[in-house]
Amino acid sequence: MTEVQNAVRKPSIVDSVLNSPLAGLAPWILLSLVSGPGRFEASAAAALGLTLLIAAASHRRGSKLKLLGMFDILYFGILAAIGLFASADTIRWFELWGGEMTNIALVVFAFGSMLLRNPFTMQYAKESAPPETWTTPLFLRINYTITLVWALSFLWSAIVGFYGDAVLGSSGNFWTGWILQLGGMIFAVSFTEWYPEYAPNKALQALGVPTDPPQPIARLFDFLPVFVVITGIAGLVTDSVSTAVGVALIVVGAIAYVIMWRIAARVLPESDGS
Numbered sequence: 001m002t003e004v005q006n007a008v009r010k011p012s013i014v015d016s017v018l019n020s021p022l023a024g025l026a027p028w029i030l031l032s033l034v035s036g037p038g039r040f041e042a043s044a045a046a047a048l049g050l051t052l053l054i055a056a057a058s059h060r061r062g063s064k065l066k067l068l069g070m071f072d073i074l075y076f077g078i079l080a081a082i083g084l085f086a087s088a089d090t091i092r093w094f095e096l097w098g099g100e101m102t103n104i105a106l107v108v109f110a111f112g113s114m115l116l117r118n119p120f121t122m123q124y125a126k127e128s129a130p131p132e133t134w135t136t137p138l139f140l141r142i143n144y145t146i147t148l149v150w151a152l153s154f155l156w157s158a159i160v161g162f163y164g165d166a167v168l169g170s171s172g173n174f175w176t177g178w179i180l181q182l183g184g185m186i187f188a189v190s191f192t193e194w195y196p197e198y199a200p201n202k203a204l205q206a207l208g209v210p211t212d213p214p215q216p217i218a219r220l221f222d223f224l225p226v227f228v229v230i231t232g233i234a235g236l237v238t239d240s241v242s243t244a245v246g247v248a249l250i251v252v253g254a255i256a257y258v259i260m261w262r263i264a265a266r267v268l269p270e271s272d273g274s
Contacts, residue, residue, distance in 0.1 A: 018061060024068030079094075107158060141199070142195060142199050156180075163176055183227060224253075232250035
């Protein structure tokens with residue numbers, strides 16, 4: 001019972017960003033936002049700069065450099081060097097296929113960390129979890145599962161990005177270059193927040209220990225209505241979708257948000273009173 005209750009402890013508010021996998025993934029997100037035709041050098045330099053800034057901030061707060069942080073420095077250092085010294089043809093190739101290379105690199109890194117029995121999310125979890133829980137089955141299972149979800153998210157992004165480049169012939173396609181990849185990453189973020197709260201209560205239930213009900217699986221998709229609305233707005237602003245499709249996405253997302261809000265309003269008081 002102690003193992004289950006203590007396997008995961010939420011980080012403090014101050015350290016929540018630096019002690020999260022999002023800190024190591026932020027440079028990759030920045031790279032995808034800045035990259036584009038004629039911007040390879042700028043995007044690589046920006047990602048490397050953010051990587052070094054996060055590493056310095058983590059060091060000042062007493063955190064060790066994580067595996068993902070080391071991988072960030074190595075990968076973006078290589079990209080920055082390519083931007084400085086490679087030929088124009090090489091840079092154009094990276095501008096076309098760099099997104100797929102980036103996602104594949106992350107897939108290899110995430111699966112590789114699991115094969116080495118050191119899932120990359122575990123180093124972040126150890127920042128807030130008591131040392132006595134680090135080798136418990138529940139703590140390990142939570143981190144292997146979260147790392148697997150991130151690996152599958154990277155694989156999803158690589159697949160849809162490749163489809164956009166190789167089949168559609170457009171690396172900047174609204175759906176394959178942005179929305180579908182971003183949706184996969186947001187799902188992984190949502191899972192990272194949801195699963196550490198779900199798994200301990202689920203494990204206690206399996207042991208027959210009285211506890212709060214596990215977080216419902218539907219909470220994983222709390223982000224979806226807002227994401228659909230933003231997709232519709234972005235599609236209209238960039239002329240990437242027709243007016244009918246954009247308006248439909250906004251309306252559907254807004255209705256779904258209201259429905260989910262009303263369901264949550266009914267469920268929460270019942271939970272508080274139980």
